[in-house]
Amino acid sequence: MTKISADKKKVCKNFDENLPRVGVVGSGSFATAIVKMLVENSEKVHWCVRNEFVKGAIELRGHNPVYLTSVSFNKENLAITTDINELVSNCDVIVLATPSIYLSDAIEKMTCDYTCKIFVSAIKGIVPKVNDVVAHYLRDEFKIGFRCQAVIAGPCHAEEVAMERLSYLTIATAEDKVGEILKKLFASDFINVHTSKDILGNEYSAILKNIYAIGAGMASGLGYGDNFAAVFVSNAIREMEVFLEAIYEEPRDVNESAYLGDLLVTAYSLFSRNRSLGNLIGKGYTVKSAIQSMNMIAEGYYAADSVYKTGKEKGLDLPIINTIYNILYEEKSAEKLFKKLTLKLN
Amino acid sequence: MTKISADKKKVCKNFDENLPRVGVVGSGSFATAIVKMLVENSEKVHWCVRNEFVKGAIELRGHNPVYLTSVSFNKENLAITTDINELVSNCDVIVLATPSIYLSDAIEKMTCDYTCKIFVSAIKGIVPKVNDVVAHYLRDEFKIGFRCQAVIAGPCHAEEVAMERLSYLTIATAEDKVGEILKKLFASDFINVHTSKDILGNEYSAILKNIYAIGAGMASGLGYGDNFAAVFVSNAIREMEVFLEAIYEEPRDVNESAYLGDLLVTAYSLFSRNRSLGNLIGKGYTVKSAIQSMNMIAEGYYAADSVYKTGKEKGLDLPIINTIYNILYEEKSAEKLFKKLTLKLN
Numbered sequence: 001m002t003k004i005s006a007d008k009k010k011v012c013k014n015f016d017e018n019l020p021r022v023g024v025v026g027s028g029s030f031a032t033a034i035v036k037m038l039v040e041n042s043e044k045v046h047w048c049v050r051n052e053f054v055k056g057a058i059e060l061r062g063h064n065p066v067y068l069t070s071v072s073f074n075k076e077n078l079a080i081t082t083d084i085n086e087l088v089s090n091c092d093v094i095v096l097a098t099p100s101i102y103l104s105d106a107i108e109k110m111t112c113d114y115t116c117k118i119f120v121s122a123i124k125g126i127v128p129k130v131n132d133v134v135a136h137y138l139r140d141e142f143k144i145g146f147r148c149q150a151v152i153a154g155p156c157h158a159e160e161v162a163m164e165r166l167s168y169l170t171i172a173t174a175e176d177k178v179g180e181i182l183k184k185l186f187a188s189d190f191i192n193v194h195t196s197k198d199i200l201g202n203e204y205s206a207i208l209k210n211i212y213a214i215g216a217g218m219a220s221g222l223g224y225g226d227n228f229a230a231v232f233v234s235n236a237i238r239e240m241e242v243f244l245e246a247i248y249e250e251p252r253d254v255n256e257s258a259y260l261g262d263l264l265v266t267a268y269s270l271f272s273r274n275r276s277l278g279n280l281i282g283k284g285y286t287v288k289s290a291i292q293s294m295n296m297i298a299e300g301y302y303a304a305d306s307v308y309k310t311g312k313e314k315g316l317d318l319p320i321i322n323t324i325y326n327i328l329y330e331e332k333s334a335e336k337l338f339k340k341l342t343l344k345l346n
Numbered sequence: 347m348t349k350i351s352a353d354k355k356k357v358c359k360n361f362d363e364n365l366p367r368v369g370v371v372g373s374g375s376f377a378t379a380i381v382k383m384l385v386e387n388s389e390k391v392h393w394c395v396r397n398e399f400v401k402g403a404i405e406l407r408g409h410n411p412v413y414l415t416s417v418s419f420n421k422e423n424l425a426i427t428t429d430i431n432e433l434v435s436n437c438d439v440i441v442l443a444t445p446s447i448y449l450s451d452a453i454e455k456m457t458c459d460y461t462c463k464i465f466v467s468a469i470k471g472i473v474p475k476v477n478d479v480v481a482h483y484l485r486d487e488f489k490i491g492f493r494c495q496a497v498i499a500g501p502c503h504a505e506e507v508a509m510e511r512l513s514y515l516t517i518a519t520a521e522d523k524v525g526e527i528l529k530k531l532f533a534s535d536f537i538n539v540h541t542s543k544d545i546l547g548n549e550y551s552a553i554l555k556n557i558y559a560i561g562a563g564m565a566s567g568l569g570y571g572d573n574f575a576a577v578f579v580s581n582a583i584r585e586m587e588v589f590l591e592a593i594y595e596e597p598r599d600v601n602e603s604a605y606l607g608d609l610l611v612t613a614y615s616l617f618s619r620n621r622s623l624g625n626l627i628g629k630g631y632t633v634k635s636a637i638q639s640m641n642m643i644a645e646g647y648y649a650a651d652s653v654y655k656t657g658k659e660k661g662l663d664l665p666i667i668n669t670i671y672n673i674l675y676e677e678k679s680a681e682k683l684f685k686k687l688t689l690k691l692n
Binding site: 154155156157160161163165166167168192194223224225226227228229230231233234235237238241253254255256257259260261262264265268269342343345346 | 500501502503506507509511512513514538540569570571572573574575576577579580581583584587599600601602603605606607608610611614615688689691692
């Protein structure tokens with residue numbers, strides 16, 4: 001108990017006077033983009049990467065050897081490790097930015113004391129192990145309450161962050177004070193930060209948009225055009241609203257950038273893996289062969305299963321989610337199901 | 347009076363038993379797309395084109411010589427004229443589909459009796475002569491009341507209609523019955539039709555989206571990327587909602603396809619003239635040279651002036667509209683004004 005209160009004090013002190021010590025877990029493109037954002041404000045950013053090869057390469061060359069290779073770091077600003085306990089011990093704020101399927105591998109090695117630390121999820125997917133969102137996984141498995149959590153949302157292609165093109169982030173926290181502190185960590189010339197209190201809404205929205213991006217890709221692969229894509233997206237945002245309201249009541253406008261903006265950037269991006277997966281399936285690949293041929297993780301694939309089941313449990317009318325689920329998991333014909341779906345859209 | 351009641355009867359009879367006789371005014375790409383939609387259901391579609399050259403070319407070759415040349419018509423299905431009085435006299439439903447700046451030229455030649463006929467606007471712009479929307483122009487200048495009017499809205503690139511790619515139209519009418527009749531005229535294998543009662547909202551939304559498309563083009567020309575575009579569009583739809591609510595109170599969801607869908611298809615289309623105009627200006631062209639170099643009509647240019655003034659009169663907070671207006675009409679620097687605008691978006 002003494003330790004915890006001492007920690008509490010320390011964290012609060014840090015938070016009041018200085019920027020908190022911050023670290024990032026993950027070495028994919030979004031993790032790398034986040035490190036790039038953070039070095040704008042923090043002299044030292046801790047970075048827990050996947051393995052010694054990545055660590056060595058960054059230390060040697062000052063850039064990630066695999067993702068966002070164009071981003072050069074000043075090595076003095078980075079403290080790179082492959083040990084999550086080292087990272088967590090040295091930080092007050094820990095940004096989780098692995099693909100969702102690797103999160104449990106990374107974080108379950110955490111044996112150090114993490115009381116009073118803030119865990120920020122930049123993960124946009126379901127944790128397969130528990131078939132639930134990160135916020136619930138952290139709360140249930142690690143006893144990290146919502147007051148010690150934050151979610152980063154917003155339309156934010158890592159590639160554009162690399163180019164320092166103006167991007168907007170929404171940081172959702174239960175406590176305003178935590179939101180303001182995180183804003184100071186992330187805001188810069190090329191990152192505009194807004195705060196929100198809608199932790200679960202922002203997390204689910206980021207997950208849902210990946211499923212809708214698979215659908216947008218399916219439509220495109222099936223030969224539907226831009227007129228239909230616009231109808232599809234405008235139905236998707238309304239369906240998302242239905243889902244979010246059922247999950248977590250909170251005054252929100254789904255047309256804010258964190259919800260609609262993020263959906264747009266994903267559904268309209270030709271570089272989205274989720275959209276690409278859908279496109280292959282629309283073109284006639286089987287789901288299995290589409291997944292294999294991509295050799296990348298399409299978060300929306302796992303999310304579709306979880307969100308479909310949640311929707312069913314809650315008795316929600318989600319025609320787009322149901323269509324995508326049935327194509328991905330029930331081997332139904334994309335062509336036939338989309339034809340049926342077109343009659344339900346308006 | 348006798349004549350009017352006789353006409354009324356006739357129109358009603360027609361409407362009850364058969365498809366009404368329908369005609370289209372205009373020979374651009376959207377007009378041509380509309381004729382293509384209508385010949386799916388009507389054995390004879392009347393078509394008032396701009397001049398004898400266009401008339402002769404369609405009669406000779408069965409396609410528009412300038413726009414959507416790929417669309418072949420069965421000449422027996424068309425009754426082509428250059429005389430608006432001939433067209434109006436022979437039709438119960440008249441679809442207006444000229445560019446907005448040519449509407450008054452076309453329609454002011456109308457001297458025949460047009461009582462009890464339905465005028466459907468497929469025009470997405472301000473009538474410059476009166477600096478007002480088509481619905482008001484028809485009502486004020488021609489005494490065509492809202493009950494005899496309809497507005498076609500929805501994300502509908504003419505080029506995709508030409509290819510018979512599934513598209514959605516919203517037809518807004520004051521009377522449900524008229525909406526149902528028009529639905530029968532327009533709906534087909536590749537056109538899904540929904541009805542609405544929001545005549546002015548649908549018309550203004552189609553006009554506003556052209557202005558926002560100019561803005562999206564400016565942002566792109568200035569070097570802003572996809573992340574910003576998504577933020578821009580998600581702010582634009584909220585600003586559109588503010589404007590529509592102030593203009594015409596009506597229960598509406600701006601995320602329906604007629605509003606958000608139409609904004610998306612225009613703001614994200616590289617082929618939109620409005621977006622192209624903005625893009626040139628963002629790249630540094632003066633407004634005048636950008637307009638001259640395009641050699642096409644960007645409806646949003648005229649609309650920006652009208653909408654800006656309406657917004658000002660009503661004391662509305664429309665930061666995006668104001669930014670675009672000031673760049674287009676006040677010779678302000680796009681770079682500087684967009685920098686200021688970025689701070690107002692979220």
